[in-house]
Amino acid sequence: MAKKKTSKKIKRKSRSSSGSTTDRRILEEIIRVDHAGEYGAARIYDGQLAVFGKDSKIGKTIQHMAEQELKHIETFEKLIVTNRVRPTALLPLWNIGGFVLGASTALLGKKAAMACTVAVESVIGQHYEQQTKELGDDQAKLRITIKKFQKDELEHHDIGLKHDAEGALGYNLLTKVIAAGCKAAIVISKKI
Ligand SMILES: [Fe+2]
Ligand SMILES: [Fe+2]
Structure with a gap:
């Protein structure tokens, strides 16, 4: 009886301290959705740039954010390959949907385009926060990457x-x- 109690205690400890592993399904979902999200975000900025032009004042600000999104995509593209994760089948949808969202908010004006950014980035920021809690210690490197990207968002x-x-x-x-x-x-x- 006493022995059983001890082993339970040890089990609980190993789960809460270092050495925890990330569930494979969760890891796949995180990489898949982040890759999709970064792709969609980049397409939103593409749509806004198509309306404002890259050389306008607002265009330069948007271009700065778009360039960061491209770096984020590159990272998740590599992670898709190295972790053998299937990308979302909906990339064509986010390709068009992101662009249309970006262009249509830009057509409403600069402030509406920026309101779109506030809405999207706030959701992504919260989403990344949640993911850093879901990742185990075996994915410490990915957690740091997500934290860094969250800062950008x-x-x-x-x-x-x-x-x-x-x-x-x-x-x-x-x-x-x-x-x-x-x-x-x-x-x-x-x-x-
Ligand atoms: Fe991003
Ligand atoms: Fe962003």
């Missing part, structure tokens, strides 16, 4: 606010709808 979020995103017409509704769309895309891209 929060910078993008703040750039949006600095550019008067909140002054966009219908800001509350616009950001709510976009955030809900992003959350749905996250749920779908983990699995499909």
Whole structure:
């Protein structure tokens, strides 16, 4: 009886201290959805740049964020290969959907484009926060990568606010709808 108690204690300890391993299914979902999300984010900025042009003042700001997204995509593309993860089958959808979202918010104006950034990056930032908690100690390197990218996403979020995103017409509704769309895309891209 006493022996059983001891082994239970040890088991619990090993789970909470260093050496925890990430469930393979969770690792696959994290890499798949992050790859999809970074791809979608880059396409949003592509759509906005198509409207504003790269040489406009706002275009240069967006270009800075787009370049960071490309680095994020490259990293997840490598992780897809090294970890043998199947990418989402919905990339063609996020390709078009991201671009349309970017272009349509840009057509509404600079503030609406920035409101889109605030909504998207805030969801991604929270999502990355959640993932750092789900990853085990065997994925410490990936956790650091995600933390770094999360910092970039929060910078993008703040750039949006600095550019008067909140002054966009219908800001509350616009950001709510976009955030809900992003959350749905996250749920779908983990699995499909
Ligand atoms: Fe990103
Ligand atoms: Fe971003």
